[in-house]
Amino acid sequence: MTTASRMPEPFGQGQGANLADILERVLDKGVVIAGDIRINLLDIELLTIKLRLIVASVDKAKEMGIDWWESDPALSSNAKHKELARENRELRERLAELESARTPLERGAGRARGEDESP
Amino acid sequence: MTGLRYVYAVCRPFGAALQSQLTGVAGDPPRTLRHRGLVAVVSHVPEADFTEESLKERLEDLDWLAATARAHQQVIDALTAVTTPLPLRMATVFRDDSGVRVMMEEREGDFLRTLDRLDGRVEWGVKVYVEESAGQDGRGGREPAGKPASGREYLLRRRARTRAGEELWQRAEEFAGRLHGTLADRADDARLHAPQNPALSGATGRNVLNAAYLVRRDLSEEFVELVDRTKDDVPGIRVELTGPWAAYSFAGENPEEGAA
Numbered sequence: 001m002t003t004a005s006r007m008p009e010p011f012g013q014g015q016g017a018n019l020a021d022i023l024e025r026v027l028d029k030g031v032v033i034a035g036d037i038r039i040n041l042l043d044i045e046l047l048t049i050k051l052r053l054i055v056a057s058v059d060k061a062k063e064m065g066i067d068w069w070e071s072d073p074a075l076s077s078n079a080k081h082k083e084l085a086r087e088n089r090e091l092r093e094r095l096a097e098l099e100s101a102r103t104p105l106e107r108g109a110g111r112a113r114g115e116d117e118s119p
Numbered sequence: 120m121t122g123l124r125y126v127y128a129v130c131r132p133f134g135a136a137l138q139s140q141l142t143g144v145a146g147d148p149p150r151t152l153r154h155r156g157l158v159a160v161v162s163h164v165p166e167a168d169f170t171e172e173s174l175k176e177r178l179e180d181l182d183w184l185a186a187t188a189r190a191h192q193q194v195i196d197a198l199t200a201v202t203t204p205l206p207l208r209m210a211t212v213f214r215d216d217s218g219v220r221v222m223m224e225e226r227e228g229d230f231l232r233t234l235d236r237l238d239g240r241v242e243w244g245v246k247v248y249v250e251e252s253a254g255q256d257g258r259g260g261r262e263p264a265g266k267p268a269s270g271r272e273y274l275l276r277r278r279a280r281t282r283a284g285e286e287l288w289q290r291a292e293e294f295a296g297r298l299h300g301t302l303a304d305r306a307d308d309a310r311l312h313a314p315q316n317p318a319l320s321g322a323t324g325r326n327v328l329n330a331a332y333l334v335r336r337d338l339s340e341e342f343v344e345l346v347d348r349t350k351d352d353v354p355g356i357r358v359e360l361t362g363p364w365a366a367y368s369f370a371g372e373n374p375e376e377g378a379a
Contacts, residue, residue, distance in 0.1 A: 026206075
């Protein structure tokens with residue numbers, strides 16, 4: 001067994017270590033063994049790619065305009081609400097469209113209803 | 120305590136005790152599980168967090184992922200202080216001890232070969248950054264102040280700025296190539312990793328070299344000094360050293376694959 005004598009002081013490790021450095025190693029490197037609990041390696045790879053963009057400094061990423069995870073259902077619970085809101089909006093728009101198409105026949109009624117329902 | 124077995128690393132049996140304060144993933148202290156000529160370092164993790172379904176969800180929770188990755192690394196780090204561990208990828212989980220033993224027996228040959236190759240060696244990470252500001256305004260303050268007086272002047276300034284940026288890039292690439300060559304000569308093995316995104320690492324500047332070097336412990340001090348000496352060689356370029364890490368980047372089955 002080799003002892004750790006004469007080893008220089010660690011650099012950039014421990015609590016202060018860059019999370020990107022740690023994730024790069026523990027997620028991406030190391031020996032791959034299929035345990036009893038199978039995780040899809042493709043999932044991990046996809047995750048790693050996503051993490052290349054965000055980890056450690058979400059605020060900074062936002063400053064740079066990288067905020068896609070906020071609308072990615074896989075990464076944000078917020079996104080699910082947004083998804084619903086978007087669907088809702090689309091449905092309303094579609095409804096308004098249909099109703100306005102009917103207006104030449106039923107002057108006023110459909111349009112007024114359409115306006116009531118818009119947020 | 121029941122639960123699943125989370126495996127951090129496989130090592131040869133080692134005499135030293137792990138730090139008593141050491142906790143692993145999910146707060147459980149890691150212990151060793153010996154099978155023939157090998158030792159697995161394991162801890163118990165709750166089934167609730169580590170079934171296929173919940174793991175998939177957890178891995179996308181950044182806070183959970185960060186905490187788990189740090190806990191994993193902390194155990195590997197403690198092992199690196201007393202032996203040469205073969206780190207496994209995060210979240211390698213078995214139902215029980217006998218599952219771990221079966222795995223160790225199946226992979227025994229591979230493990231022993233890789234442990235021999237890595238014995239007494241650690242990994243050092245070296246990154247080279249180009250300072251963003253240095254690229255933007257030439258080498259700092261050379262650019263004339265004030266608004267350009269004409270379209271022609273604007274274009275000239277822009278061209279000068281672009282050229283300064285290109286020169287810096289070229290210098291940085293040459294510097295990184297030279298440094299990598301020098302360090303790879305002193306190392307037993309080297310790997311080039313994808314550059315890190317600044318948004319990800321929180322580091323300033325653009326990452327142009329992200330490399331890992333496998334170095335003998337007894338030569339590590341010299342290696343670190345060598346990196347240190349290059350640090351202020353070129354203005355606008357920054358060198359960052361991390362380590363000693365367990366040989367994560369060299370633990371794979373194919374040592375030739377991805378070799379620099």
